[in-house]
Amino acid sequence: MSDAMNLTVLDTAIKDVKIIQPRVFSDARGFFLETFHSQKYSRAGIRKPFVQDNHSHSGQGVLRGLHYQLKQPQAKLLYVVRGAIFDVAVDIRRGSPTFGQWVGVELSSENKRQLYVPEGFAHGFQVLSKEADVIYKCTDLYAPGDEYGILWNDPDIGIEWPFPGKALLSDKDRDYPPLREAPPEHLPRYRER
Numbered sequence: 001m002s003d004a005m006n007l008t009v010l011d012t013a014i015k016d017v018k019i020i021q022p023r024v025f026s027d028a029r030g031f032f033l034e035t036f037h038s039q040k041y042s043r044a045g046i047r048k049p050f051v052q053d054n055h056s057h058s059g060q061g062v063l064r065g066l067h068y069q070l071k072q073p074q075a076k077l078l079y080v081v082r083g084a085i086f087d088v089a090v091d092i093r094r095g096s097p098t099f100g101q102w103v104g105v106e107l108s109s110e111n112k113r114q115l116y117v118p119e120g121f122a123h124g125f126q127v128l129s130k131e132a133d134v135i136y137k138c139t140d141l142y143a144p145g146d147e148y149g150i151l152w153n154d155p156d157i158g159i160e161w162p163f164p165g166k167a168l169l170s171d172k173d174r175d176y177p178p179l180r181e182a183p184p185e186h187l188p189r190y191r192e193r
Helices: 038-043
Strands: 007-011 018-022 025-026 031-033 052-059 065-070 076-082 084-092 102-108 112-116 121-128 130-136 148-149
Touching: 065 084, 076 084, 076 102, 084 112, 084 130, 102 112, 121 130
Parallel strands: none
Antiparallel strands: 007 018, 018 112, 025 031, 052 130, 065 121, 065 148, 076 112, 076 130, 084 102, 084 121
């Protein structure tokens, strides 16, 4: 755990995946917090510039993932402005000491936590609340021809989704292969930092 001036960075079981707890200033009027500050986040080890922001709205049980881009890999910084999600990062970097391992954390408008998902990870989330609005920053632009994915319920990975029997998926997400069946050339390579 480290404190990078007004935000707390929590380590996870996978070295490069970080939980960020911004400092929240609350009073009778409501609250204020910084969702991103380049200098503070850089001191926390998040240095690559973000170039695109996305907003996702989903209903309870919706599961989006596990997605990644290969030629234009994206690191992501996610937070929830309404509702709650179970957010997951899976290390799919060939040669990584944590290959096939996952980290999951609840992000909500109540806890105001953020999850930093580095490049080389598959990402997904499932909505816990009636509805959820998720905002996420990306370090590269979305490239439609560079979409890849891993099966959301791959038994070898063993993600403990909150509502596995009620997962509402797109056809594309339902049809992704398990990690062991992904062609090696469709997986990122691990590079020690």
